[in-house]
Amino acid sequence: MNSLSRRTVGPIVLLVVGAVLAYFLVPRFGTPINLGYFLLQAVPLLLTAVGQTLVIMTAGIDLSVGAIVTLAGVIAALLMDPANGGSIFLALLAVVGAALAVGLVNGLLIVRYNLPPFLATLGMTFFLAGVNLYLMPVPGGKIAESFQDAASTRWGYVPATVVVTLVLLAAIAIYVDRTRFGLRLRAVGWNEKAARLAGVSPAKVKIAAYICSALLASLAGLFIASRTGSGDPLVGNSYQLSSISAAVLGGVDLFGGRGTVWGAIAGALVLAMIGNVLNLLGVVAYWQWIVQGFVLLVAVALYSVRFGRRQSRELT
């Protein structure tokens, strides 16, 4: 249809082609057990990448997602620990409350005090890293058994959390595509001034985006905690940048406006698939980083060649 949806096609093609190649070329990739495992591994990346995408669409960036992932796990592990009373309800309330607060502060720093999103969320990252280590200097705490069961529930071969996550993210994708909020999100990312002249309040839209990102990151943190059964003050670090990689791989433009949540979902799955395939092939960790970096750069270069050509024709 338009350039927005064409940006989504690339990542989805990449995902499908990659999956077909992996199915035929990589032993054991296609087994139900591995596919379930691969999707389960992808859940936190999916959640953080979609949150990141909402922020990037407003021409912002959220570097604090990794720290929020950690914070959610740490809070959950502390409050669910029988030594501290062990209330699941209280723990979930505290996690959601903390995420709301962090997202709100991120948004206010950017909107009210005019901090560049990069700086505001970088500062938040350091702040939260300190908080996390203060609350839990070494991995520990205890996730309630019943909550651990939530993450490992399977319907046949299919992990329930994967289904719930994909349904949630699909709902977000549709929501962003068709609602007032989604339209304003993209409008602010394209051109904040023009959006304001059209009657949109960029401040509200941006704050909402950072809150959504923080909430999704906290869900990722809860998921990881429930799988591992404890809290870890460093567990979320890798999502700070891999959420951005997944979004960009999904065709989301770092300058805002362009891209879709569908693309980001595909991007996150591609990134997770690369990790899974390399694991199956027994490739050592540093090679995995090299391959991921390579794929990211090639994909982004390809996107910009395709979309750049259209633009330059308009300028002449």
Place this chain on the structure above:
Amino acid sequence: MSSTPTTDQEPAPGRETAGAGTDRGAAVSAATGGAATGGVALLELRKLTKAFGATIALRDIDLTLDAGKFHALLGENGAGKSTLIKILAGIYRPTRGEMLMEGKPLEHPTPALLRTLGLHIVHQDSSILPGLTVAQNFALGQEPTAGLGFIRRRTVRDELAARGRRFGVDFDPDMPAERLAIGDRKILEILKVLDARQKLLILDEPTASFTAEEVRRLLAILRELKAQGTAILYVTHRLEEIEGMVDRVMVLRDGSKVGELTHDEAVQERVVSLMVGRELGQMYPHSDRPPGEVLVSARGIRRTGQYEDVSLDVRQGEIVALVGLAGHGSFEVARGLSGLPPPEAGEILMHGRPIRLRSLRDALKNGIGFLAEDRADTILRVRTVRENLALGALEMWSRMGFVDTRRESDEAERLIKALSVRCRSQNALAESLSGGNQQKVALGRWLAAERRLLVLLDPTAGVDVGARAEIYKHLRAFAADGRGVLVATSDLAEALGLADTVVAFYRGRQVATFDRDNRREEDVLAAITGQTAGKGAA
């Protein structure tokens, strides 16, 4: 402008029967009576003053706007137009004075309140987002929603089509807005604000970077709107384009209203002298010497899809203007002569010898200076006036790669004086200058660099009338020194006034050439709209 004057037009039939309030009826009849004093004005400002600290931006402004009338607000940049608009939009609160809508005082008008009262503003900066579709742009900011915030797309489309029908325009709702022409974007913005409550439409410099055709289409819509009883306030610093249809002209200078003219009194010279506060003398300086030898010529140049078989000369001392509708070749040829991009075939000669011109760099080497139409592309906003002036001549002013700062500073001082650039000092940032002064700095860059030919695209777009006259003077002086100027412009009046030779383009071909003695505006207009194809060169 060829339209017939439409003074005191009767309100459209059906206006009264459409159930407009009695206030409105009174305002309309008062307006048609030709006097604002008898009835109730749609909007009235009394002794309005706005001060920012010690600076008075507006002083004791009285202003009356009537339903079904076309009002123009004119003034140079900095005269207080923007402040006045922001007050009318509810963004600023006046320091003193009253604002009345249909006779009732507005105490603390907010933008939202004014909108519900039927007062809408189309701002100078576009609110159209190129990345969204036409329908999405139309809905943005006022989206009709079903539950959960989902947009009612059908409603949006129907409303867009309905409003389009009202003015005889037709938009494809699914087209990305980036494919809309500049003029259509503005029209879409107007459609957006024209809801059922519409009473007053304020347009702030709507036609910047419009083609002549786009201006005509916009004015046709405004004429229709006026006939339907809406008051229009049109803010501009160019009277020419609305001369035929304006009912009342208000002129601002230095924060005060210096004149209010009726349709018949509002003639160009009078308004301009009110705006600038002095007689400008001639807007366009004449050259007293005939042009000299041929400086640069193009022979049969062509670029696929843009222009073909173009041959023209620029002589020493001559200003040549290329005119045509957007996309018909005039701007493209001018760019071609600067290597941006170069022609694919044909020859370019300088002093009769073919030159190699494959890029802007080649053009610069051959003494050709180029100024693009968009000042964002020519001025470094966050660098100083001095640095901006020095850009074209850095090599000349350098020794062994180091800029001779003493010389740079002296030359900058000289140019600022010569061009009468109004700036605090040569160390002022370019962005602190008005549009006209920025353009003078951009021009100064090439005056410093000792060019033989200047190629300019729309050199006075968004430049107020005082600065325009100065820019014309400098261009003429530049040419008089045995050099040449090639201007591609979308402003026909500018081409006719400024240039010695006007070359008209239509569908990528030069269709006519006019020298000083044989040109009338109608003929040039006919040539660029393809109505005299084959009549040939003069």
